[in-house]
Amino acid sequence: MLKLPVFMDYHSTTPVDPRVLETMLPYFSEKFGNAASKNHSFGWDAEDAVAKSREQIARLISCNTKEIVFTSGATESNNLSLKGVAGMYREKGNHIITAVTEHKAILDTAKRLEKEGFEVTYLPVGTDGLIDLEALKSAITDQTILISIMLANNEIGVIQPVAEIGKIAKEKGIIFHCDAAQGVGKIPVNVDEMGIDLMSFSAHKIYGPKGVGGLYVRRKNPRVRLLAMMDGMRSGTLNVPSIVGLGEACAICEADMEEENLRLTKMRDKLQDHIMNALDEVYLNGHPEKRLAQNLNISFAYVEGESLMMGLKEIALSSGSACTTATLEPSYVLRALGVGSDLAHSSLRFGLGRFTTDEEIDYVGKRVVEAVNRLREMSPLYEMAKEGIDLKSVQWTEH
Amino acid sequence: MAYSDKVIDHYSNPRNMGSLDKKDKDVGTGIVGAPECGDVMKLQLKISGGVIEDARFKTFGCGSAIASSSLATEWVKGKTVDEAFQIKNTEIVNELNLPPVKIHCSVLAEDAIKAAISDYKKKNET
Numbered sequence: 330m331l332k333l334p335v336f337m338d339y340h341s342t343t344p345v346d347p348r349v350l351e352t353m354l355p356y357f358s359e360k361f362g363n364a365a366s367k368n369h370s371f372g373w374d375a376e377d378a379v380a381k382s383r384e385q386i387a388r389l390i391s392c393n394t395k396e397i398v399f400t401s402g403a404t405e406s407n408n409l410s411l412k413g414v415a416g417m418y419r420e421k422g423n424h425i426i427t428a429v430t431e432h433k434a435i436l437d438t439a440k441r442l443e444k445e446g447f448e449v450t451y452l453p454v455g456t457d458g459l460i461d462l463e464a465l466k467s468a469i470t471d472q473t474i475l476i477s478i479m480l481a482n483n484e485i486g487v488i489q490p491v492a493e494i495g496k497i498a499k500e501k502g503i504i505f506h507c508d509a510a511q512g513v514g515k516i517p518v519n520v521d522e523m524g525i526d527l528m529s530f531s532a533h534k535i536y537g538p539k540g541v542g543g544l545y546v547r548r549k550n551p552r553v554r555l556l557a558m559m560d561g562m563r564s565g566t567l568n569v570p571s572i573v574g575l576g577e578a579c580a581i582c583e584a585d586m587e588e589e590n591l592r593l594t595k596m597r598d599k600l601q602d603h604i605m606n607a608l609d610e611v612y613l614n615g616h617p618e619k620r621l622a623q624n625l626n627i628s629f630a631y632v633e634g635e636s637l638m639m640g641l642k643e644i645a646l647s648s649g650s651a652c653t654t655a656t657l658e659p660s661y662v663l664r665a666l667g668v669g670s671d672l673a674h675s676s677l678r679f680g681l682g683r684f685t686t687d688e689e690i691d692y693v694g695k696r697v698v699e700a701v702n703r704l705r706e707m708s709p710l711y712e713m714a715k716e717g718i719d720l721k722s723v724q725w726t727e728h
Numbered sequence: 729m730a731y732s733d734k735v736i737d738h739y740s741n742p743r744n745m746g747s748l749d750k751k752d753k754d755v756g757t758g759i760v761g762a763p764e765c766g767d768v769m770k771l772q773l774k775i776s777g778g779v780i781e782d783a784r785f786k787t788f789g790c791g792s793a794i795a796s797s798s799l800a801t802e803w804v805k806g807k808t809v810d811e812a813f814q815i816k817n818t819e820i821v822n823e824l825n826l827p828p829v830k831i832h833c834s835v836l837a838e839d840a841i842k843a844a845i846s847d848y849k850k851k852n853e854t
Contacts, residue, residue, distance in 0.1 A: 631788060632788070633766050633767070633788055633789050633790055633793075635766075635790040635791065636739070636789060636790050636791050636793075636794060639731070639736075639739055639790070639791040640739075650766055650790070659766065669763075669764070670763070670764035670765070670766075671763035671764055671766075674763075674764075674766035706745075707742065707745055707786055707787060707788075707794065708786060708787070708788045709759065709768055709769070709770035709786040709787065709788055710763060710768055710788045711788075712747065712770075712786060720763060725761065725762030725763065725764070725768070726760050726761065726762065726839070
């Protein structure tokens, strides 16, 4: 039985996997100890649980257990990385390289560092959403101390060539930070093979609890140091239940990744085919292959995204239209791909996940086609296009 | 963001959605907005003896834009051209309970009425 509403916004967050929740629960009640209590079994139990979580995470990303710092999530990890490297290596240089399609958590921090005197290069992306490695190489100067590029994009799911970026960074002796909030647990990650020195991730994107995540900090070749963090420690009592949840979430991802990716790819492609076959003038945003199995981002010409979501209110989705925000600017990620503002306003992001069913895929596909057709009947742009009017040649009244 | 019941009603049951013959000299057509901004409204008025006999709209835009133009067609019908020209966007804001970020939708609707009237007048100058 199909249950409404349908959640198809898994890039924003995910429900806690029941298996994850089960492992967490004892640490709220009978095993409530402080992991820093060294003199009794309550403390030892908590410490053991944290150690196990470290091992689970370390296995998933192929690092050493000592290289993990627990944080409140990827946003904090991104902040610690950028500000920490900037502060620690300022003597070495003042140049940072990132990309225009990074998450706001990176871009806002980079903007802040610019105010403090750092130079930041924002690499452009191609129409497929990928950065150009040659452009990265030529952006490097003798002042470059940090490259920060995400693993997978939160809007279009595009997967950057992280291993190649890591190799370039290594050759030049530059620290490489990777925001992997959308990648860890979904695609294989090996920090050594990918040349990653710092990596941010969140539990709630991979069926773990909200408010916990981690930062991988390389300890060897080279040892990365961050200002404001003493010996890789973060202040505060460890949030043991959440840390347990993060570890278990990683372990499940590691075990199920291959099977889950096959299943989700099949479902995602089915949804994509259904929509593309039923409607004309719909456009896939981002690279057709180098993207997460969970992601589908499509622009529906002549239909505005927010009104489309209003017509699909029993389905939780996300749109590149920013009609609700104060700026009224559509998605900066889609704009960076060269998608016109009109099509950026017309985009929907479908985020599939572990609990998405075939029934939901069929339902969403059918409802999207209905809603788009209804709004196109209502759209003056669709009418004009059908009359053969070139919309680009029309003198619009800007407002 | 939660929509008001009136916006949802107009979105779900748009009034006077469609087109009139733009070549008819009794029909004034106003098209305002731009695709890049995420809103385009087309409002058409059929005018006879200085009175608006019929109105139609088509809108590309968010739910509030659709509701604003749907409401505008309801309001102008039966009004004289001069009366329709007096409709203010603030009246649309009040009727639909539009939040501040959606006020531009009501402005567009007011502009669309004025643009349609001016198109009619231009057609019938001679």
